[in-house]
Amino acid sequence: xxxxxxxxxxxxxxxxxxxxxxxxxxxxxxxxxxxxxxxxxxxxxxxxxxxxxxxxxxxxxxxxxxxxxxxxxxxxxxxxxxxxxxxxxxxxxxxxxxxxxxxxxxxxxxxxxxxxxxxxxxxxxxxxxxxxxxxxxxxxxxxxxxxxxxxxxxxxxxxxxxxxxxxxxxxxxxxxxxxxxxxxxxxxxxxxxxxxxxxxxxxxxxxxxxxxxxxxxxxxxxxxxxxxxxxxxxxxxxxxxxxxxxxxxxxxxxxxxxxxxxxxxxxxxxxxxxxx
Numbered sequence: 001x002x003x004x005x006x007x008x009x010x011x012x013x014x015x016x017x018x019x020x021x022x023x024x025x026x027x028x029x030x031x032x033x034x035x036x037x038x039x040x041x042x043x044x045x046x047x048x049x050x051x052x053x054x055x056x057x058x059x060x061x062x063x064x065x066x067x068x069x070x071x072x073x074x075x076x077x078x079x080x081x082x083x084x085x086x087x088x089x090x091x092x093x094x095x096x097x098x099x100x101x102x103x104x105x106x107x108x109x110x111x112x113x114x115x116x117x118x119x120x121x122x123x124x125x126x127x128x129x130x131x132x133x134x135x136x137x138x139x140x141x142x143x144x145x146x147x148x149x150x151x152x153x154x155x156x157x158x159x160x161x162x163x164x165x166x167x168x169x170x171x172x173x174x175x176x177x178x179x180x181x182x183x184x185x186x187x188x189x190x191x192x193x194x195x196x197x198x199x200x201x202x203x204x205x206x207x208x209x210x211x212x213x214x215x216x217x218x219x220x221x222x223x224x225x226x227x228x229x230x231x232x233x234x235x236x237x238x239x240x241x242x243x244x245x246x247x248x249x250x251x252x253x254x255x256x257x258x259x260x261x262x263x264x265x266x267x268x269x270x271x272x273x274x275x276x
Contacts, residue, residue, distance in 0.1 A: 006100045010057075010224070013097045017053035017090075018046040025086070029079070031067040051216040054223040056094040060205030098227060124155075149244055156240045164201065167229055171197030174218050175211055182212040183190045202227045 022031035030052050031045030042134045050063045067079045067087045079087070153197040179188060188209060190197070196209045203226060211219075 001179040009100045010097060013057065013093070013249060014050060014053050018049040020086075020090070021049045021052070022046055025083070027083070029067050030065060032069070047216060050220055053094070053206065054220050056091060057097045058205075058223040058227040059095075059098055059203045060200055060223055060226075062205050062207035062210075064207060064210060144161060149247055150246075152243060153240065156236050163229060163233070167201050167226065167231065168194065171200060171222060174222070175215065178212050178215040178218065182214055184211055184212050186210070201229065203227065 018031070021027045031049050033045075048065055054060075055062050055065065067083055098235070173188065175188065175193045175196060176190065179186060193207055196211070199206050202221065
């Protein structure tokens with residue numbers, strides 16, 4: 001199944017990133033030393049590299065962790081040409097993983113609640129028909145079909161908007177909670193938290209707001225979910241376009257009146273054959 005294959009590829013990518021940057025290359029910019037203990041803690045470096053993998057594959061790219069992170073403070077730490085080449089290849093790989101992640105969102109069969117949502121929407125349509133809010137099946141065909149098409153648009157767009165709002169609210173509250181739990185002297189207002197959440201869920205990532213370093217644990221999952229949400233939204237819009245086109249074709253077909261000529265064409269028999 002494409003959805004589970006996408007998860008497998010993404011998991012392999014996250015596992016490969018710390019092995020490449022921390023174990024093989026031992027890059028101090030992406031796998032920095034633990035500042036609190038003043039030592040090169042491999043666990044701390046792996047967290048930083050996993051965070052780097054999330055920001056890269058999700059196309060957010062805050063810019064706070066990169067091969068140039070140390071060169072901003074020390075010019076002698078500027079990466080060599082070969083390390084820049086590896087970073088370029090890693091970005092290309094991350095783009096491929098990002099596309100695979102989008103595919104998981106585009107695959108409507110992977111959505112665990114898709115079938116239940118369809119049944120729920122159908123039940124809502126029946127209730128609205130009984131209440132007279134929308135045209136029933138027994139009403140004029142034109143009015144019923146167009147009312148159903150409008151309602152399909154409303155349901156799908158509402159689902160996308162509600163998902164976007166919930167995802168951003170989770171980011172806002174999670175960031176504010178992390179500020180209460182950290183010892184770092186960082187102040188981020190609620191409005192700034194919303195600003196940060198929106199630039200994250202839309203995968204823009206200006207990088208002008210820096211959350212606490214311990215918040216990266218949450219970002220590992222939040223960035224992946226945001227990438228999936230974008231892919232899922234695009235998939236739903238594509239699904240809506242296909243569904244509306246199918247409804248138009250079905251309506252056009254139902255408008256056709258069966259005639260003797262049509263029945264003859266479908267039967268494949270020439271005129272006069274089989275007549276008594």
